[in-house]
Amino acid sequence: MILIDLFLTILKIGAFTFGGGYPMIAMIQYDAEQHGWLTQAELVDFVALSESMPGPLAVNMATFVGMRTYGVLGALIATLGIILPSFIIILIIAKCFEIYKNSKAVKGIMFGIKPAVVGLIGAAFLSVGRTVFIPNGLQAFSFTDITLWVFFGIFVISAILAFKKVHPIFVIIFSAAAGIAAGYLFKIE
Helix, strand or coil, X not given: CHHHHHHHHHHHXXXXXXXXXXXXXXXXXXXXXXXXXXCHHHHHHHHHHHHCCCCCHHHHHHHHXXXXXXXXXXXXXXXXXXXXXXXXXXXXXXXXXXXXXXXXXXXXXXXXXXXXXXXHHHHHHHHHHHHHHCCCCHHHXXXXXXXHXXXXXXXXXXXXXXXXXXXXXXXXXXXXXXXXXXXXXXXXX
């Protein structure tokens, strides 16, 4: 029963999320918390980890949720659930696209989907950001300890990426090293 629920939940996420892995974060977070598969903190940790690993974010996340839920079989079921809708949709689109590519309805659908994708990415950003920066809520929020340095680090990295051509691998390696150093300096658990 758990495997069927896992498959159908991940299949739903794969079928109704457009725009790649980032919009899926919000849906995976909601469903994983509702089912008790992951906590919000675990999801944030895994998003950070999966961004530095090869492979699509959505597939990595679904596989991780499946593994945490029901081991290797759960990982296989969840991976199949996240890939299957895209596979079927791409086959149908490839077959029909030449016929309908100039259709006003198709153009309208694509125009309408774009803001929804941006909204889902924004929701995931806010949710993950809230967990990372203000895990105890706004009343406990202050620029003390590590929080100030994290904001400063994000600002510096964003500025460097905006004005210089730096390979993302270097940013990931630098950020990982800075995180390790911060862990030792600030006694992060």
